[in-house]
Amino acid sequence: MDFEKPLPVATATSKPFWEALTRHEVQIQQCADCQAWIYYPRAFCPECLSPKLEWKQISGKGTLYSFTIARRPTAPFWADEVPQLIVVVELDEGPRLTSTLCNVEEGDIRVGMRLQPVFDDVSGKDVTLLRYEAE
Amino acid sequence: MGLQGTAAIVGIAELKPEKKPTGPEMFSIEQWAQLARLALLDAGLRPGDVNGLVTSAVMESAMFAPATVAEYLGMEVDYAEHVDLGGATAAGMIWRAASAIELGIADVVVCALPGAMTPQPPDAPPAMDGWLYGASSNAYGSPQAEFEIPYGNIAQNSGYSQIANRYGEEFGYDPRALAKIAVDQRTNACANPEALFYGKPLTIDDVLNSPMIADPLHMLEIVMPVSGGAAVVLASREKAAQTPHRPVWLSGFGERLAFKTPTYAADLVRTPIGPAADTAFGMAGVSREDIDMVSIYDCYTIAVLLAIEDAGFCGKGEGMDFINAHDLTFEGDFPCNTHGGQLSFGQTGMAGGLSHVTEGARQIMGRAAGNQMARCDTVFVSGNGGIMSEQVALILRGD
Numbered sequence: 056m057d058f059e060k061p062l063p064v065a066t067a068t069s070k071p072f073w074e075a076l077t078r079h080e081v082q083i084q085q086c087a088d089c090q091a092w093i094y095y096p097r098a099f100c101p102e103c104l105s106p107k108l109e110w111k112q113i114s115g116k117g118t119l120y121s122f123t124i125a126r127r128p129t130a131p132f133w134a135d136e137v138p139q140l141i142v143v144v145e146l147d148e149g150p151r152l153t154s155t156l157c158n159v160e161e162g163d164i165r166v167g168m169r170l171q172p173v174f175d176d177v178s179g180k181d182v183t184l185l186r187y188e189a190e
Numbered sequence: 191m192g193l194q195g196t197a198a199i200v201g202i203a204e205l206k207p208e209k210k211p212t213g214p215e216m217f218s219i220e221q222w223a224q225l226a227r228l229a230l231l232d233a234g235l236r237p238g239d240v241n242g243l244v245t246s247a248v249m250e251s252a253m254f255a256p257a258t259v260a261e262y263l264g265m266e267v268d269y270a271e272h273v274d275l276g277g278a279t280a281a282g283m284i285w286r287a288a289s290a291i292e293l294g295i296a297d298v299v300v301c302a303l304p305g306a307m308t309p310q311p312p313d314a315p316p317a318m319d320g321w322l323y324g325a326s327s328n329a330y331g332s333p334q335a336e337f338e339i340p341y342g343n344i345a346q347n348s349g350y351s352q353i354a355n356r357y358g359e360e361f362g363y364d365p366r367a368l369a370k371i372a373v374d375q376r377t378n379a380c381a382n383p384e385a386l387f388y389g390k391p392l393t394i395d396d397v398l399n400s401p402m403i404a405d406p407l408h409m410l411e412i413v414m415p416v417s418g419g420a421a422v423v424l425a426s427r428e429k430a431a432q433t434p435h436r437p438v439w440l441s442g443f444g445e446r447l448a449f450k451t452p453t454y455a456a457d458l459v460r461t462p463i464g465p466a467a468d469t470a471f472g473m474a475g476v477s478r479e480d481i482d483m484v485s486i487y488d489c490y491t492i493a494v495l496l497a498i499e500d501a502g503f504c505g506k507g508e509g510m511d512f513i514n515a516h517d518l519t520f521e522g523d524f525p526c527n528t529h530g531g532q533l534s535f536g537q538t539g540m541a542g543g544l545s546h547v548t549e550g551a552r553q554i555m556g557r558a559a560g561n562q563m564a565r566c567d568t569v570f571v572s573g574n575g576g577i578m579s580e581q582v583a584l585i586l587r588g589d
Contacts, residue, residue: 060340061328061335061339061340062340063335063336063337063340064330064335064336065336066330066331066336069336095333095336095337120356120458121352121353121355121356121359121458122351122352122355123343123347123348123349123351123352123355123404123405124351124404124405125342125347125348125351125403125404126401126402126403126404126405127347127403127404128342129342129343129344129345129347129348130322130323130342130344130345131322132322132342133342136342139342139348141341141342141343141348141352143352143452143453143458151453151454152337152453153337153338153341153343153451153453154341155341155342166355166356166359167359184340184341
């Protein structure tokens with residue numbers, strides 16, 4: 056069976072995030088009322104439910120909060136990527152996001168390590184995924 | 191505030207977990223009827239006595255699950271509820287049923303969770319989404335579809351290994367202590383002929399030598415879904431007096447949920463079972479020392495460790511020493527999952543969560559098999575949905 060990897064489909068709310076990634080920039084939202092940084096993109100602030108959210112450019116850098124080394128594919132799509140290095144990144148602004156780690160030896164993965172974005176332009180598709188590597 | 195402890199579990203039914211089902215395939219509503227029938231027979235109550243039901247989703251109807259069940263069972267009820275808390279559904283059903291009884295809106299409530307595959311239509315391709323994405327939603331606009339699935343962050347192993355790796359960073363990690371949880375529970379299963387792994391003892395080395403699935407989780411630290419099903423009947427004090435078994439009163443509960451994907455948990459290793467357990471103990475007016483048995487939702491060994499710590503049976507970060515210092519078997523000084531837990535009794539789908547309730551009831555009623563405890567009056571039950579995300583705590587007591 057052939058499995059095409061599932062890709063994100065941008066919504067009206069998240070479009071600026073995905074468009075910034077195609078320009079190799081990271082933009083997330085900040086609440087104009089309570090200044091909370093927000094990830095993933097939302098229509099309302101998860102701190103105060105304000106609808107006044109502004110897009111801000113950030114470096115995308117952060118630290119490794121935790122990780123998975125999946126030795127069995129989490130679903131058939133990723134059978135060719137085992138071991139999958141799935142990570143939780145804590146952005147310097149505070150919010151956490153899910154990503155995968157590249158250009159790293161398994162044994163070098165440490166909670167707390169500094170990370171920087173890798174912009175992965177998916178071949179043949181108009182989408183860029185935000186992956187990470189050691190800073 | 192809270193329950194007075196005047197609603198009791200008075201009947202239970204549980205199908206023997208099976209890797210390959212031996213009986214005929216049945217639709218969810220058929221399984222529901224079978225389980226309700228068995229639990230009512232156990233309670234010595236008639237279908238006409240039932241005036242409340244609590245269900246989770248049924249495969250045959252994406253909406254209106256309670257009405258679908260009521261109609262199929264031929265019941266008119268004054269209270270109907272649909273609970274959707276993943277692995278915490280079972281425990282969540284019990285307190286909702288007890289609350290309805292204490293409010294006086296129902297006096298006999300059936301909670302059932304079918305746990306067997308349902309027949310597929312002839313000539314139709316099997317639905318793939320459940321198989322591919324599990325509990326993750328790939329619907330348009332779902333945060334998981336957009337921000338988790340494209341990175342392969344799906345299925346439970348990924349999240350539980352993130353929890354274990356973060357835990358190791360903060361508190362250290364003793365793989366033998368984690369493996370001992372599975373081993374002690376297997377000892378319990380070996381005294382319980384109903385358990386899937388009855389007659390198959392296990393050692394710590396067996397666990398540590400089983401394949402690594404997602405570091406540091408070994409295969410034998412992860413539940414294997416099997417076929418089964420369970421149901422519970424709860425009744426008011428007046429109705430309970432007419433039933434044959436020692437009533438198992440629900441004297442306290444707590445519930446807490448905060449996220450779906452653990453990436454967005456405020457703290458990955460301090461889990462919502464903490465506040466849920468505090469609420470339950472406070473309501474019941476009992477202390478941790480009063481607990482004779484803990485029936486902890488054990489989809490993974492790490493889930494048991496975190497629940498023991500966060501529910502307050504030992505200090506934070508002391509769980510591994512606690513496990514090593516205590517005997518978790520039915521004859522031990524800290525009996526845990528005396529039926530074998532889902533790891534060794536079997537994870538019968540959603541009904542696996544109910545096995546923690548039925549086992550607590552069985553021990554208090556004095557109806558367990560070779561794994562019956564010498565004395566058991568007070569049980570702590572936990573339900574755990576998703577990836578430590580939905581948590582329910584229950585305190586069960588015998589008079």
